[in-house]
Amino acid sequence: MSDQTLGLALTVLGAALAAGLAGMGSAIGIGYPGRAATGVLAEDPSKFGSLFLLVVLPGTQGFYGFVAAFLIIGKIAQVTTIMQGMQFLFAALPVGVVGLISAIHQGKVGAAGVNLVAKRPKEVIKGVILAAMVETYAVLGLLISFFLINAVKLT
Amino acid sequence: MAVAKLAKLLIITHKSDEPELLKALQKRAVVEINPYVLEENPSISSSSDSDSYKIDDRQIKKIIEILEGCRSRKEQKVASKAGKYVVKKTEYEMIGNREDFKDIIEEISGYDNEIKNNEIKIAEINNKINLLKKWQYFHGNIEDLGRFKNFVIRLAGFRLKSSEFKKISGQLHRHNIAFELLNRSGDMLALILAYHNDFKPEAEEYLNSISFDEAELDGYKGTVEDNINNLIKSLKYHNDRKEILLKLLRDMDSRYYRDLIIYLDYVENNNDIEEALDSNFPTENASVYTGWVANKEKNKVFSLFDKFKHSKIYEIEPKEDEELPIILDNKPVFKPFELVINLYGVPRYFEIDPTPFVSLFFALFFGLCLTDAGYGFIFIILAAIIYFKIKTARKMALLIFFLGIFTVIAGALFNGWFGDLPAYVGGEKFFSRFALFGDPMKSESGAMNFFRLALLLGVIQVIFGLFIKLFDNIRKKNYGIAFLDTLPWIIIVISLIIILLSGDIAVNMQIVDAPIFPSFLPGILIWLLIPAALVIILFSAREQKSWGFRLFMGFLNLTIVNGITSFLGDFLSYIRLMALGLVTAGIGVAINKIAFQLGSIPVIGIIIVILGLIFGHIFNMGINILGGFVHTLRLQYVEFFSKFYEGGGRPFKEFKEEHNYITLVD
Numbered sequence A: 001m002s003d004q005t006l007g008l009a010l011t012v013l014g015a016a017l018a019a020g021l022a023g024m025g026s027a028i029g030i031g032y033p034g035r036a037a038t039g040v041l042a043e044d045p046s047k048f049g050s051l052f053l054l055v056v057l058p059g060t061q062g063f064y065g066f067v068a069a070f071l072i073i074g075k076i077a078q079v080t081t082i083m084q085g086m087q088f089l090f091a092a093l094p095v096g097v098v099g100l101i102s103a104i105h106q107g108k109v110g111a112a113g114v115n116l117v118a119k120r121p122k123e124v125i126k127g128v129i130l131a132a133m134v135e136t137y138a139v140l141g142l143l144i145s146f147f148l149i150n151a152v153k154l155t
Numbered sequence B: 001m002a003v004a005k006l007a008k009l010l011i012i013t014h015k016s017d018e019p020e021l022l023k024a025l026q027k028r029a030v031v032e033i034n035p036y037v038l039e040e041n042p043s044i045s046s047s048s049d050s051d052s053y054k055i056d057d058r059q060i061k062k063i064i065e066i067l068e069g070c071r072s073r074k075e076q077k078v079a080s081k082a083g084k085y086v087v088k089k090t091e092y093e094m095i096g097n098r099e100d101f102k103d104i105i106e107e108i109s110g111y112d113n114e115i116k117n118n119e120i121k122i123a124e125i126n127n128k129i130n131l132l133k134k135w136q137y138f139h140g141n142i143e144d145l146g147r148f149k150n151f152v153i154r155l156a157g158f159r160l161k162s163s164e165f166k167k168i169s170g171q172l173h174r175h176n177i178a179f180e181l182l183n184r185s186g187d188m189l190a191l192i193l194a195y196h197n198d199f200k201p202e203a204e205e206y207l208n209s210i211s212f213d214e215a216e217l218d219g220y221k222g223t224v225e226d227n228i229n230n231l232i233k234s235l236k237y238h239n240d241r242k243e244i245l246l247k248l249l250r251d252m253d254s255r256y257y258r259d260l261i262i263y264l265d266y267v268e269n270n271n272d273i274e275e276a277l278d279s280n281f282p283t284e285n286a287s288v289y290t291g292w293v294a295n296k297e298k299n300k301v302f303s304l305f306d307k308f309k310h311s312k313i314y315e316i317e318p319k320e321d322e323e324l325p326i327i328l329d330n331k332p333v334f335k336p337f338e339l340v341i342n343l344y345g346v347p348r349y350f351e352i353d354p355t356p357f358v359s360l361f362f363a364l365f366f367g368l369c370l371t372d373a374g375y376g377f378i379f380i381i382l383a384a385i386i387y388f389k390i391k392t393a394r395k396m397a398l399l400i401f402f403l404g405i406f407t408v409i410a411g412a413l414f415n416g417w418f419g420d421l422p423a424y425v426g427g428e429k430f431f432s433r434f435a436l437f438g439d440p441m442k443s444e445s446g447a448m449n450f451f452r453l454a455l456l457l458g459v460i461q462v463i464f465g466l467f468i469k470l471f472d473n474i475r476k477k478n479y480g481i482a483f484l485d486t487l488p489w490i491i492i493v494i495s496l497i498i499i500l501l502s503g504d505i506a507v508n509m510q511i512v513d514a515p516i517f518p519s520f521l522p523g524i525l526i527w528l529l530i531p532a533a534l535v536i537i538l539f540s541a542r543e544q545k546s547w548g549f550r551l552f553m554g555f556l557n558l559t560i561v562n563g564i565t566s567f568l569g570d571f572l573s574y575i576r577l578m579a580l581g582l583v584t585a586g587i588g589v590a591i592n593k594i595a596f597q598l599g600s601i602p603v604i605g606i607i608i609v610i611l612g613l614i615f616g617h618i619f620n621m622g623i624n625i626l627g628g629f630v631h632t633l634r635l636q637y638v639e640f641f642s643k644f645y646e647g648g649g650r651p652f653k654e655f656k657e658e659h660n661y662i663t664l665v666d
Helices: A003-043 A045-078 A082-119 A121-151 B018-028 B057-069 B073-081 B089-096 B101-133 B162-174 B197-209 B224-279 B295-304 B335-344 B355-370 B373-389 B391-413 B428-432 B444-475 B479-502 B504-508 B521-539 B547-559 B564-573 B576-598 B605-644
Strands: B006-014 B031-035 B085-088 B151-159 B178-185 B188-196 B286-294 B311-316 B662-665
Touching: A003 A045, A003 A082, A045 A082, A045 A121, A045 B576, A045 B605, A082 A121, A121 B444, A121 B576, A121 B605, B006 B018, B006 B295, B018 B031, B018 B224, B018 B295, B057 B101, B057 B224, B085 B089, B085 B224, B089 B224, B089 B662, B101 B224, B151 B197, B162 B178, B188 B197, B224 B662, B286 B295, B295 B311, B335 B355, B335 B391, B335 B605, B355 B373, B355 B391, B355 B444, B355 B576, B355 B605, B373 B391, B373 B605, B444 B479, B444 B564, B444 B576, B444 B605, B479 B504, B479 B521, B479 B564, B521 B547, B547 B564, B564 B605, B576 B605
Parallel strands: B085 B662
Antiparallel strands: B006 B286, B006 B311, B031 B286, B151 B188, B178 B188
């Protein structure tokens, strides 16, 4: 296997991990408030609007991963060495791993927010903001991945 | 910039005037009404003996639900599209005073109960029919089945393949059980089994060892078919009855639905008046209330009392520690941003209202989170449509308009036009002329510029917050907080930033390209920095009694507790603006690329491109508006408000009419 093909494979792995891990996190994260919200809707379908906000919030990590993967894919043609591939792989890890874990925890906060809305529908924004506190670190992860991806020297 | 100044009112009214007066006040909607409480003897509860039958709003809501439930799907669709009823004032009053609603409600809930009973019956009958149908091939009388003096006859259903059936039939013979196959459909067999009581023990032992479904027909007489026919007859009866009742209910729906909605609205508004009536300070013939009104609106209320001969109103002084309700009172430009404050909690009466400070930052930060001029223009168009179409949502329209403007500016500066759409459809050169800060998706300098801008805005907002705290506390004459807790921090933060920017560290960190300030400045600033730091160490924990602990806490306050590290954390937090801006751009670019790649399909390609672009960008806008809004709010609440604002006031609740279900016109 030539250096280039191995480098390419590693780059592809990096893009796959960025989108895959963060996407998994979002899927799990949406699961928590999604289930809780469905229960609340059984009692009061009119709360759908405010509950929807809380449910979709952990979905952003998946998009952060998607954006990072997309940036890597944009550079895939220029990869010629194993080291470049490794660098892309590692650059993908912050957004992937942080996205995975933060989305799950954000989902848990979101599920608690759903309980809040069930009792006090007007306080929904406070629940959303508390859930967004968790997201801060996913944003930072994306940012570092972005800078790392840009920092990889391509020939 | 302010919390509106209020006047406290004392209202005394004769009972004969009271309901009319309250109604008039409700119409004006400028007063907050509270019961007057004597402090010496806690209020003697007035047992309001309301002997007349009252319909409460929950009852009406339930009835309305019943009526809505009986509609066909098509009607429901039509109803969901129709807006609120428009009602004339005269009609509103007329319906509100009608007395026949009690009968209507009883009639409707009577129908509803009967329908429910019928439905239960129908379900029961259906169950019975299903049970009997399994045995419909048994044409004998049901009484002939059972355990008799000499023999037993049973009906049994088996699920067997034909090869298994042969085995079982052999076994049945061996155990002296006579049987006859009644019917076979697929794997399902219905058998009639009979055995003499002499063989009962061994026969039943065998039957217990195999699994089958035994007919439970206790309580039936005659043939199965007769029974089914009878049940179908009574099923038809109940179904017909249900249809008739539904028809009656639909008739009630078409006749009374609108009236009920209007009546519900009326009852809900009257609830407020009745609550006020119930909770007032009771005397035999007069009632006493206290109230709050904005100074601006005072005359409106006083003039109202000219009409009521038996009522009086006075302006009184609020008690010293009394908590005043809060009306935010800002210039029209800032008014839409009161939303931000209301979500967090309004200020206390003597605190400042941060609305004007928040407004610019909020719009700017939101714009940066979106960073797409195309989306910004959509915002502006949307705002215009809302402004002219929906008169009640003008504040909202204004907010969207401001956010749109800043989104356009941010997008133009960073070359965001529906992602990178100009690269596909042309005009790239024209649009990139606006991109003074570069394109963060394409060039590293663009990304770095965005990064620097986010940090810079963070520094500006945090220091701005500190200055507000300084002047606010000077105004309130809290000189301790102003000069011992706030001013030193302003000096420390600004000095540290200047020192950072005048050395090589900042250049190495790529925050600036070359030192901004001359290199002799740090030498001077250090003499400002040291005294300021000393003030923090010496005085920030001045409520502590022991000096040792006080100095220790002071040192912690300087460094890790609300100290330099927390300021650093605050500044870094603003980088999220850049990250969110990049997400919008990134997804936008991805959408364009995917859409135009699909465009290579012949003939329908162009349609796919257009649809992909429209839906893709709507989706991108949606998730980024959510993210942008939430993170912008967070920056205000966590990073900015923590510097000077507490909130915790009680919002003013005007006594007013609220029409949730109808639109009232003159």
